[in-house]
Amino acid sequence: GDSVTQMEGPVTLSEEAFLTINCTYTATGYPSLFWYVQYPGEGLQLLLKATKADDKGSNKGFEATYRKETTSFHLEKGSVQVSDSAVYFCALSESAGKSTFGDGTTLTVKP
Amino acid sequence: NAGVTQTPKFQVLKTGQSMTLQCAQDMNHEYMSWYRQDPGMGLRLIHYSVGAGITDQGEVPNGYNVSRSTTEDFPLRLLSAAPSQTSVYFCATLKTNTGELFFGEGSRLTVL
Numbered sequence: 030g031d032s033v034t035q036m037e038g039p040v041t042l043s044e045e046a047f048l049t050i051n052c053t054y055t056a057t058g059y060p061s062l063f064w065y066v067q068y069p070g071e072g073l074q075l076l077l078k079a080t081k082a083d084d085k086g087s088n089k090g091f092e093a094t095y096r097k098e099t100t101s102f103h104l105e106k107g108s109v110q111v112s113d114s115a116v117y118f119c120a121l122s123e124s125a126g127k128s129t130f131g132d133g134t135t136l137t138v139k140p
Numbered sequence: 141n142a143g144v145t146q147t148p149k150f151q152v153l154k155t156g157q158s159m160t161l162q163c164a165q166d167m168n169h170e171y172m173s174w175y176r177q178d179p180g181m182g183l184r185l186i187h188y189s190v191g192a193g194i195t196d197q198g199e200v201p202n203g204y205n206v207s208r209s210t211t212e213d214f215p216l217r218l219l220s221a222a223p224s225q226t227s228v229y230f231c232a233t234l235k236t237n238t239g240e241l242f243f244g245e246g247s248r249l250t251v252l
Binding site: 033061063065070071072073074075078080118122127128130131132133 | 144180181182183185188230232238239240241242243244245246
């Protein structure tokens with residue numbers, strides 16, 4: 030079956046540091062890939078997505094590129110802020126509605 | 141802009157009690173689902189529905205029941221609560237043409 034493996038956390042960075050959260054996946058077909066973010070006390074919300082190989086999703090300074098050859102969708106940001114502190118989930122979807130999530134990576138950014 | 145609304149936000153139950161978590165949406169999405177979130181285990185799909193009158197099981201359906209009589213509502217019933225059902229529960233809808241899930245704010249359930 031489908032699976033998503035995320036870099037284990039928690040991750041603690043200083044403000045303005047570079048962020049990478051690794052995500053690799055296993056799927057039988059050609060899934061769409063997503064990053065969701067969960068701020069404290071809230072539900073998940075979509076951060077960015079990519080629907081086919083070599084697509085780059087971007088939003089709020091975050092980027093991720095769909096790499097079919099390495100089955101990866103790593104999340105990056107060049108300069109993190111305290112407000113980026115949250116839990117980040119990598120997810121894939123092969124058929125409408127059936128999404129598979131990673132375990133989540135907690136990011137804490139210190140001033 | 142209500143989106144996906146879950147109630148209650150917090151609930152404490154005793155083992156063996158039953159309860160219903162409510163989920164309502166105003167986005168006219170056909171697909172709705174329930175997930176549970178446990179530390180270190182990500183989100184796991186409990187049940188889902190592709191439209192009114194249609195429901196199906198997800199990854200962890202045991203101990204839960206659902207029904208979908210309208211497009212707007214998708215309640216999750218715990219028939220006889222167990223401590224293993226202590227978790228945070230999220231309802232989500234799907235925007236079919238983009239694949240994006242929209243989540244409620246969650247319901248934190250503790251079973252003693």
